[in-house]
Amino acid sequence: MTTGPSNPGDHPVRAAEDPAPTGEDLAALLARLLEEAGDRSQKELAEAAGVKYPTLNAWMNRTRGTSRINPDDLRAIGNVMRQWGVEVTPRQLMEASGRPIPGPTDQEREQRLLEIYRLLPRRAQRTLIETAEVMLGAPRGSV
Template sequence: MTSHQHRPAEDLAALLTRLLDQVPDRTQKDLAIEAGVRYPTLNAWMNRTRGTTRIETQTLWALIDALRRWGVEVQPNDVFEAAGRPVPGRAGEEREQRLLKLYRQLPEERQRDLVKDAEAMLRISRVS
């Protein structure tokens, strides 16, 4: 399968099982320790006895990072989708989108004020 093809949807249990199969010398317990997750919690996700939609973003990133340290090729989008979570954008993009959304909600006069404030902050940051 090429990287351009999209896999059929997997839940987190199926995805983690498939990824752990790529490192036969590693176990669920190893993954839990490496990612800083309690083993009973990871095991419950793997056995589908505990939902995954409330897993914190940093926990999903910790799982991704642990697997990558073991040489497993894993895409963050796949992990977040499998957990039933929105796929996060880059932090900078998220901030820009939030700022733009807020800006568009302001009356025109306040938009001008915000631009002036941003320009002043930029000038100050260049001096410091």
């Protein structure tokens, strides 16, 4: 499935780019991520992410619904996982919890811009930088 951009700077997202297995709920996703993090514990994750342990445990045991999870808690969990060296996107966490999926994060947009920049020939890279500087009103030649 491919979705088109909805905001300037957004880029199409293909399902093949999402490493989470289809239908993986939050409990399964978190269990897999904890295992990938070197068998970290739920308590370690809860403490590092600033989420109450009983709440995280209830999500993982499927005794508490996930559709009302605060998106900031999901982002905090994702940040901790990335600090632990585990790749996970905000999109994966949102999808797994049944939350509405927000647009790309600043980090995802910056990564996409960097990918595009690296694909350009050197001359086009300079032009892109000059264009960005003009857009900012910055003095030319700072590159």
